[in-house]
Amino acid sequence: MTNxxxxxxxxxxxxxxxxxxxxxESLLIEKGVITGKTVDTVLKYFETEMGPxxxxxxxxxxxxxxxxxxRLVADCNAAxxxxxxxxxxxxxEGEHMRIVENTxxxxxxxxxxxxxxxxxxTLGLPPYWFKDPTFRARVVREPxxxxxxxxxxxxxxxxxxxxxxxxxxxxxxLPMRPAGTEGMSEKELAALLTxxxxxGVATVQVKPRT
Amino acid sequence: MKLQHHLGGLEGLDRIxxxxxxxxxxxxxxxxxxxxxxxxxxxxxxxxxxxxDIKSVPTTFKSFWxxxxxxxxxxxxxxxxxxxxxxxxxxxxxxxxxxxxxxxITQEELDTRTAEFLANSEKAKAPLPKSxxxxxxxxxxxxxxxxxxxxxxxxxxxxxxxxxxxxxxxVNSAEHSRLPGNLMGxxxxxxxVYDNGFAYFFPTADGIGEPMPVYSLAFDSKExxxxxxxxxxxxxxxxxxxxxxxxx
Numbered sequence: 031m032t033n034x035x036x037x038x039x040x041x042x043x044x045x046x047x048x049x050x051x052x053x054x055e056s057l058l059i060e061k062g063v064i065t066g067k068t069v070d071t072v073l074k075y076f077e078t079e080m081g082p083x084x085x086x087x088x089x090x091x092x093x094x095x096x097x098x099x100x101r102l103v104a105d106c107n108a109a110x111x112x113x114x115x116x117x118x119x120x121x122x123e124g125e126h127m128r129i130v131e132n133t134x135x136x137x138x139x140x141x142x143x144x145x146x147x148x149x150x151x152t153l154g155l156p157p158y159w160f161k162d163p164t165f166r167a168r169v170v171r172e173p174x175x176x177x178x179x180x181x182x183x184x185x186x187x188x189x190x191x192x193x194x195x196x197x198x199x200x201x202x203x204l205p206m207r208p209a210g211t212e213g214m215s216e217k218e219l220a221a222l223l224t225x226x227x228x229x230g231v232a233t234v235q236v237k238p239r240t
Numbered sequence: 241m242k243l244q245h246h247l248g249g250l251e252g253l254d255r256i257x258x259x260x261x262x263x264x265x266x267x268x269x270x271x272x273x274x275x276x277x278x279x280x281x282x283x284x285x286x287x288x289x290x291x292x293d294i295k296s297v298p299t300t301f302k303s304f305w306x307x308x309x310x311x312x313x314x315x316x317x318x319x320x321x322x323x324x325x326x327x328x329x330x331x332x333x334x335x336x337x338x339x340x341x342x343x344x345i346t347q348e349e350l351d352t353r354t355a356e357f358l359a360n361s362e363k364a365k366a367p368l369p370k371s372x373x374x375x376x377x378x379x380x381x382x383x384x385x386x387x388x389x390x391x392x393x394x395x396x397x398x399x400x401x402x403x404x405x406x407x408x409x410x411v412n413s414a415e416h417s418r419l420p421g422n423l424m425g426x427x428x429x430x431x432x433v434y435d436n437g438f439a440y441f442f443p444t445a446d447g448i449g450e451p452m453p454v455y456s457l458a459f460d461s462k463e464x465x466x467x468x469x470x471x472x473x474x475x476x477x478x479x480x481x482x483x484x485x486x487x488x
């Protein structure tokens with residue numbers, strides 16, 4: 031996060047924000063703008079219906095089924111219909127999604143330099159690093175340096191493609207299937223995926239089987 | 241020329257220590273929920289593709305609110321504040337200011353209620369009443385499920401062909417833009433012409449608004465930055481509205 035040490039912050043920064051947002055929410059409920067359940071309804075939606083667990087299912091299916099992978103890359107929204115998802119895979123912030131495939135020769139990473147556009151139906155809500163102005167500014171100019179700060183090494187022989195999201199298309203990444211996952215079920219494969227891997231700032235790690 | 245439109249490539253910034261949490265403080269979840277509800281209740285939604293029947297939703301929210309409005313608020317900030325304040329701090333400032341300027345609450349009401357919660361930690365911890373009309377929450381979930389696609393059929397064909405070399409125009413980004421400023425004057429290749437046209441939530445000074453073609457453009461890294469500060473074997477792609485593009 032951008033925590034430039036020379037900025038002055040109040041010691042009670044978080045307490046103040048918490049009080050202010052509670053004041054706002056309570057007033058909005060009293061004035062009939064929202065209900066006392068509205069905010070929790072939104073939050074629950076992203077815990078249970080829209081989250082990276084959706085994207086993980088799609089990637090796992092693409093790994094085991096090469097024809098599905100082709101369909102997913104060609105038309106993400108259409109491919110979503112093939113799996114048993116809750117309603118809304120083409121809903122808010124997912125009306126137009128595209129996925130790009132990582133290969134040994136090409137590495138893709140996603141950014142939104144202007145704000146934080148993110149594919150909600152497949153990946154849920156963006157992590158703080160994606161929303162950070164420092165990431166947004168630097169990854170478009172020096173992606174390999176930025177990726178090394180995420181713990182990922184990529185030399186110049188791998189082509190890096192940085193996909194920015196200034197219009198309405200929401201991008202995400204189909205990471206490479208790691209070695210050591212042969213014979214795993216789709217469910218086991220899906221459990222390996224992280225939001226970081228599905229936005230191109232991490233590779234998929236295989237935990238050693240005990 | 242605003243910093244917020246020109247972040248791309250900025251030098252002198254810190255090393256990144258990745259924070260993978262979506263929310264770093266519990267309070268941030270609340271402003272996120274409020275913003276999402278505002279978008280789901282916005283007065284423009286009858287003209288969306290799902291043609292939401294907003295007029296029958298029993299909310300007192302009668303305003304126009306979209307991602308465009310939230311972004312515009314962030315772009316209006318003093319550039320130093322933009323970096324000083326964390327992501328959801330910017331949202332809280334912009335959205336509470338909106339509710340005051342639109343007349344739903346007064347600044348005094350907000351300040352007094354905030355002070356009450358600061359002074360009384362029991363009150364601050366107590367849950368808010370679960371009252372209100374359930375139709376409001378039904379609409380919020382409906383919006384999350386059905387979205388608000390900006391794609392519309394257009395009659396005019398795209399101006400630029402797949403594979404052609406194009407140049408980004410110099411435009412006045414003004415209050416709100418969807419063109420990263422560092423792309424102005426740069427040359428790119430059209431790698432995809434998206435079907436149909438894309439509208440924007442409201443017209444901007446630099447020309448987006450009415451449905452128009454959008455293109456996936458590929459820029460070589462050396463086109464955008466001096467070789468010594470960028471990397472080889474790297475391509476930058478972005479989806480750019482037609483009005484931002486000109487022929488070479």
